[in-house]
Amino acid sequence: xxxxxxxxxxxxxxxxxxxxxxxxxxxxxxxxxxxxxxxxxxxxxxxxxxxxxxxxxxxxxxxxxxxxxxxxxxxxxxxxxxxxxxxxxxxxxxxxxxxxxxxxxxxxxxxxxxxxxxxxxxxxxxxxxxxxxxxxxxxxxxxxxxxxxxxxxxxxxxxxxxxxxxxxxxxxxxxxxxxxxxxxxxxxxxxxxxxxxxxxxxxxxxxxxxxxxxxxxxxxxxxxxxxxxxxxxxxxxxxxxxxxxxxxxxxxxxxxxxxxxxxxxxxxxxxxxxxxxxxxxxxxxxxxxxxxxxxxxxxxxxxxxxxxxxxxxxxxxxxxxxxxxxxxxxxxxxxxxxxxxxxxxxxxxxxxxxxxxxxxxxxxxxxxxxxxxxxxxxxxxxxxxxxxxxxxxxxxxxxxxxx
Ligand SMILES: Cc1cc2nc3c(=O)[nH]c(=O)nc-3n(C[C@H](O)[C@H](O)[C@H](O)COP(=O)(O)OP(=O)(O)OC[C@H]3O[C@@H](n4cnc5c(N)ncnc54)[C@H](O)[C@@H]3O)c2cc1C
Numbered sequence: 001x002x003x004x005x006x007x008x009x010x011x012x013x014x015x016x017x018x019x020x021x022x023x024x025x026x027x028x029x030x031x032x033x034x035x036x037x038x039x040x041x042x043x044x045x046x047x048x049x050x051x052x053x054x055x056x057x058x059x060x061x062x063x064x065x066x067x068x069x070x071x072x073x074x075x076x077x078x079x080x081x082x083x084x085x086x087x088x089x090x091x092x093x094x095x096x097x098x099x100x101x102x103x104x105x106x107x108x109x110x111x112x113x114x115x116x117x118x119x120x121x122x123x124x125x126x127x128x129x130x131x132x133x134x135x136x137x138x139x140x141x142x143x144x145x146x147x148x149x150x151x152x153x154x155x156x157x158x159x160x161x162x163x164x165x166x167x168x169x170x171x172x173x174x175x176x177x178x179x180x181x182x183x184x185x186x187x188x189x190x191x192x193x194x195x196x197x198x199x200x201x202x203x204x205x206x207x208x209x210x211x212x213x214x215x216x217x218x219x220x221x222x223x224x225x226x227x228x229x230x231x232x233x234x235x236x237x238x239x240x241x242x243x244x245x246x247x248x249x250x251x252x253x254x255x256x257x258x259x260x261x262x263x264x265x266x267x268x269x270x271x272x273x274x275x276x277x278x279x280x281x282x283x284x285x286x287x288x289x290x291x292x293x294x295x296x297x298x299x300x301x302x303x304x305x306x307x308x309x310x311x312x313x314x315x316x317x318x319x320x321x322x323x324x325x326x327x328x329x330x331x332x333x334x335x336x337x338x339x340x341x342x343x344x345x346x347x348x349x350x351x352x353x354x355x356x357x358x359x360x361x362x363x364x365x366x367x368x369x370x371x372x373x374x375x376x377x378x379x380x381x382x383x384x385x386x387x388x389x390x391x392x393x394x395x396x397x398x399x400x401x402x403x
Contacts, residue, residue: 003035005324006090006104008080008260010041010064011049012310013292014110015383016317019395021108021325022071026392028329032072035328037321038102039068040076040092047133050310051377053170053346055177057136066386076102083107083263085285106287106324109274110317111260113293113308117251122231127161127251130170142248147181149247156188157246159236161228162253163194164202165345168211170250172348175218190220191244193236195227195253203343204360207353214350255308261294269296271308278335280320291320299338304358310381312338318397334397344373 007017018039025035045061052060068075078092081099090107093099115131117123128139149155158178160171171192178188192199192215199222200211215222223238228249230237235245257272266282267275274282274290276297282288291297292313299306306312315338323333344354352369355362364372384394 002033003105003328004103005035005037005106005108005321005328006102007037007039007108007110007321007324008041008083008090009110009112009258009292009294010039010044010046011110011112011292012046012313012381013112013294013317013320014039014041014108015046015064015067016314016395017108017110017291017321017324018068018073019071019384019391020318020321020397022073022321023392023395024322024325024329024331026071028331030329035325036074037072037325038074038076040078040080040090040102042077042079042095044068044075044077046383048377048381049131050381052130052133052136053166053173055140055173055180057130057133057140060136061133062383064383067383067391070386070388071391080111080260083109083260085264085288088287104287105328106289108320108324109261109264109282109288109290109294110292110313110320111258111294112313113255113271114258115251116254116256120228120230123228123251126231126233127249129251130166139248139250143177143181146178146247151182151186152245153189154234154245154247156182156186157244158188158190158248158250159244159246160190160192160250160252161236162251163192163196163199163222163224164252164254165200165343167192167194167250167252168200168215169346169348170252171220172214172218172346172350174348175220176349190218191223191246192220193223193226193228193238193244195225195239197225199224200345203345203355206360206362207343207345207355210353210362210365211345211347214347214353217350218348255293257294261290264288264290271296273308279323279333280316280336281323289320289324291316295320297336299336299341304341306336306338311342314381315397318395321395322397336397344369344376346370346373346377 354364
């Protein structure tokens with residue numbers, strides 16, 4: 001009888017889970033008729049989320065149909081609505097037609113993350129974001145539309161709420177984007193509003209001077225130690241009572257696991273991620289693995305944990321897919337390990353900063369770091385070619401390239 005692995009999500013983790021399960025299936029000489037690998041997602045497209053702060057966001061989806069077909073992974077169009085871990089089934093709602101139920105022998109939850117939007121008046125109606133392809137396209141259209149509005153303080157001002165990784169990348173790209181749209185004479189103003197006392201708090205001390213200098217060089221203002229208390233069509237209210245007139249408020253403050261993870265009856269962390277074991281199984285829920293931004297996993301023996309990042313999702317996906325297949329093929333699963341950890345933060349026209357290690361030692365700045373960021377963003381994070389051997393080789397969990 002045919003067995004089935006269902007993978008939910010076509011992000012970095014889901015894509016590598018599918019390829020990796022297919023790799024092990026082939027390595028064991030098992031035909032797709034004996035072990036089906038089905039990937040469920042609304043689109044057969046990998047959204048290149050790490051690039052959504054850039055201009056031309058409509059170009060930032062990479063098609064997956066051919067590469068999945070090349071390795072005999074079945075793409076199932078739809079959104080997973082309900083997971084029944086007792087019956088081992090998933091209810092799938094397609095874009096058109098009625099929902100249907102698919103049974104699984106192993107489930108890999110790779111449903112990723114979403115921007116967290118707290119209950120702040122006006123936030124959901126008036127604030128933009130760069131969380132999804134649709135969000136980034138909506139922001140870009142809005143920015144393009146500013147060109148035909150009469151000049152005003154609000155038109156020329158962009159407020160970015162959140163001074164973490166994403167907020168800094170959006171903000172540092174913005175002066176050049178605005179100058180292209182509004183012209184040099186518009187003198188665009190970009191303001192980062194950050195509740196913490198320090199910019200890029202999660203990145204630690206080492207890269208901060210580089211980031212602060214980049215913000216100064218680009219003329220980006222920072223309002224530190226203050227939160228956003230309200231957003232409307234014409235601006236943003238700050239928690240200290242001040243107001244900034246702005247037609248463009250971008251919310252970039254915090255991620256949470258996508259809601260589907262909450263359906264798995266197991267322990268979750270504060271970000272809604274499922275806490276998984278070293279082989280990325282969800283303890284106490286037979287047959288279920290979680291990976292990428294949907295999972296919290298130890299990445300080494302030193303107490304470090306995978307972050308919500310493309311870097312970790314890609315690798316975790318490869319381990320989760322391998323291990324789900326391994327259990328069905330009678331092969332020993334492999335413990336997830338990812339000791340190398342780097343960051344490469346884009347700083348717009350001021351270059352970039354590249355760090356290595358959990359203490360984020362700065363290794364490259366300026367143009368050298370920017371060149372590396374460009375290579376990461378345009379080559380490394382894209383799906384492998386739709387060539388069976390190349391795609392399967394790219395997904396070997398212990399061989400996925402470390403920097
Ligand atoms: C602007 C921005 C910049 C970033 N920069 C970096 C960076 O420089 N470096 C870095 O490492 N990371 C970066 N990240 C984070 C990185 O993009 C994420 O950590 C990564 O996308 C996580 O991959 P994932 O596969 O776990 O989830 P996702 O990429 O979120 O993919 C989840 C998938 O699951 C699907 N899905 C969700 N719910 C369902 C459902 N119910 N049914 C079916 N499918 C579902 C989604 O449609 C999607 O296909 C950035 C993110 C953003 C937004």
